[in-house]
Amino acid sequence: MLRVEQVTKRFGGLTAVDHITLNVGDTGITGLIGPNGSGKTTLFHMITGFYTLDRGRIYFQDRCISGRPPHTISRQGMVRTFQHTRVLPFMTAMDNLLSAAPDQAGERLCSVFFRPGRIRREEEAHRERAKEILEFVHLTPLSHQLAGRLSFGQQKLLEIGRVLMARPRMILLDEPTAGINPTLIRHLVNILRGLTARGIRIFLIEHNMPLVAEICEKVFVMDSGRLIFSGLPAEARQDARVIEAYLGREDRAA
Amino acid sequence: MDYLLHILIVALIYAVFAMSLNLELGYAGLYNFGHVAFFGIGAYTSALLSLAGLPVPLGMACAMVAAGMAGALLCVPALRLTGDFFGIATLVFAEMVRLFFLNERWLTKGPMGLPGIPRPSWVGTGIAAMPMFLVLCLLLTVSVFLLVRWVAVSPFGRALKVVREDEYVAQALGKNVFSLKTRAVVAGSVLAGLAGSLWAHYITYISPGDFTLNETILVLLCVVLGGKGTNWGPVLGAFAVVFFQEALRFLPIPADLGRLIAPLQGMVYGLALILIMLQRPEGVISEYRRSRVC
Numbered sequence: 001m002l003r004v005e006q007v008t009k010r011f012g013g014l015t016a017v018d019h020i021t022l023n024v025g026d027t028g029i030t031g032l033i034g035p036n037g038s039g040k041t042t043l044f045h046m047i048t049g050f051y052t053l054d055r056g057r058i059y060f061q062d063r064c065i066s067g068r069p070p071h072t073i074s075r076q077g078m079v080r081t082f083q084h085t086r087v088l089p090f091m092t093a094m095d096n097l098l099s100a101a102p103d104q105a106g107e108r109l110c111s112v113f114f115r116p117g118r119i120r121r122e123e124e125a126h127r128e129r130a131k132e133i134l135e136f137v138h139l140t141p142l143s144h145q146l147a148g149r150l151s152f153g154q155q156k157l158l159e160i161g162r163v164l165m166a167r168p169r170m171i172l173l174d175e176p177t178a179g180i181n182p183t184l185i186r187h188l189v190n191i192l193r194g195l196t197a198r199g200i201r202i203f204l205i206e207h208n209m210p211l212v213a214e215i216c217e218k219v220f221v222m223d224s225g226r227l228i229f230s231g232l233p234a235e236a237r238q239d240a241r242v243i244e245a246y247l248g249r250e251d252r253a254a
Numbered sequence: 255m256d257y258l259l260h261i262l263i264v265a266l267i268y269a270v271f272a273m274s275l276n277l278e279l280g281y282a283g284l285y286n287f288g289h290v291a292f293f294g295i296g297a298y299t300s301a302l303l304s305l306a307g308l309p310v311p312l313g314m315a316c317a318m319v320a321a322g323m324a325g326a327l328l329c330v331p332a333l334r335l336t337g338d339f340f341g342i343a344t345l346v347f348a349e350m351v352r353l354f355f356l357n358e359r360w361l362t363k364g365p366m367g368l369p370g371i372p373r374p375s376w377v378g379t380g381i382a383a384m385p386m387f388l389v390l391c392l393l394l395t396v397s398v399f400l401l402v403r404w405v406a407v408s409p410f411g412r413a414l415k416v417v418r419e420d421e422y423v424a425q426a427l428g429k430n431v432f433s434l435k436t437r438a439v440v441a442g443s444v445l446a447g448l449a450g451s452l453w454a455h456y457i458t459y460i461s462p463g464d465f466t467l468n469e470t471i472l473v474l475l476c477v478v479l480g481g482k483g484t485n486w487g488p489v490l491g492a493f494a495v496v497f498f499q500e501a502l503r504f505l506p507i508p509a510d511l512g513r514l515i516a517p518l519q520g521m522v523y524g525l526a527l528i529l530i531m532l533q534r535p536e537g538v539i540s541e542y543r544r545s546r547v548c
């Protein structure tokens with residue numbers, strides 16, 4: 001589904017991502033782990049078009065997407081969240097979801113004026129779907145609340161809901177469980193499982209190793225910009241290089 | 255009576271002008287500091303064409319087209335810049351447009367300005383035309399109000415807000431940020447062109463001095479004071495600012511101080527703008543007033 005080939009990103013003298021090649025096949029949930037600063041977020045930025053590549057190519061569903069702007073990549077069905085939660089603070093939870101609906105005729109000005117009936121029907125359908133998603137992430141009572149006033153955990157859920165609204169084929173989650181409590185983590189895991197059941201592929205950056213072992217079918221490990229392991233989570237925990245990367249330095253991942 | 259009509263007409267024209275800026279500032283979050291350029295382009299286009307003998311309504315339509323095209327032209331370079339730099343680019347653009355009005359004498363008569371701009375034939379001429387001109391302004395203002403509200407509640411208006419809130423999120427959700435911003439600026443420019451052409455046909459005399467940074471600040475004040483991102487805010491702001499400005503004339507100010515008033519006024523408006531942005535950025539009517547837990 002997603003193939004990354006020989007991808008490199010430099011910031012001045014620092015090579016944040018160094019000749020990474022990886023293949024996220026048709027796996028349900030794939031994990032990307034590695035110590036802080038190992039280049040995981042940078043790699044996500046490159047996959048989703050937010051950073052340009054210094055080298056290499058990226059394929060999504062066998063189409064080359066490197067060099068495309070973020071919005072076209074998103075429209076092809078690869079939608080991401082951000083490491084630091086980014087809801088639309090001054091819009092309601094409902095509007096946060098509605099604005100994520102894909103390919104809205106109502107975003108074209110001519111349709112706004114000349115095809116009001118079609119837009120009304122489309123909006124009704126989106127609203128129904130948004131309600132289902134709010135139900136799914138347990139935010140129904142807060143649908144008219146401004147997103148900026150939701151708690152941190154609720155914002156995380158809203159962000160996942162918003163990604164769903166975009167009808168993705170694959171979602172990229174950058175540390176979805178960072179800073180949320182264990183109950184919410186369970187809730188999130190259920191949500192993610194529900195998504196894979198619907199055929200959505202998930203690629204996520206995660207620091208919580210037991211969680212990775214629990215939910216990921218496959219895992220990639222990065223260290224200092226390089227890929228040092230790919231395979232089953234259980235094997236990763238026994239791999240000498242992975243252990244060294246995590247234990248052999250001060251800045252152990254939290 | 256005529257004076258009241260005059261104030262109402264000016265307020266309505268400013269309401270249209272403010273609503274056009276609100277599309278960019280309130281919805282798309284674009285700080286356009288050169289909005290007066292499109293007002294000016296509308297005014298000059300309409301004035302020149304009707305002076306050349308074209309019917310006034312046709313001149314007004316052309317004014318809107320010309321202003322819209324100028325808006326698109328500005329977007330190509332300016333929207334590649336972000337945040338503050340966009341503001342600076344628009345400021346420079348407005349200055350360039352003003353210098354064009356000032357220096358291209360073959361077209362604009364330069365600093366002499368364009369006198370004798372005709373009014374639409376059916377409203378009449380001179381003082382007698384005022385009531386009908388008010389009706390014309392009222393009709394256009396109401397139409398623009400309904401139009402802007404229609405756009406604002408549409409998915410297009412919502413997408414503009416997404417861009418305003420967070421450009422990265424907008425991109426991650428598949429929105430073409432450049433295209434959305436361009437459409438907002440073009441729509442805003444078209445309506446500013448309409449306001450400008452109304453102004454030209456009402457005042458019947460325009461010169462480059464009418465289209466300076468002062469006017470941009472005034473219209474920014476209308477939008478920010480009234481409440482950006484709301485439907486009624488810019489209208490309310492326009493009436494408040496225009497009435498305040500006219501009320502100043504009745505203050506018993508000694509004649510030799512009069513000379514100081516004009517530049518002082520500009521300063522006061524600028525200061526008011528800064529104070530509102532610091533103290534109550536949402537203006538009198540808040541966009542978020544209806545959101546609560548339920």
Ligand SMILES: Nc1ncnc2c1ncn2[C@@H]1O[C@H](COP(=O)(O)OP(=O)(O)O)[C@@H](O)[C@H]1O
Nearest residue numbers: 011014016034035036037038039040041042043
């Ligand atoms: N925009 C940037 N400019 C300069 N350096 C950056 C930038 N983004 C990331 N880096 C650097 O690249 C390295 C990898 O960062 P990042 O991808 O955020 O790591 P991770 O997500 O694995 O913690 C870090 O050393 C970071 O400081």
Ligand SMILES: [Mg+2]
Nearest residue numbers: 040041042083
């Ligand atoms: Mg990171």
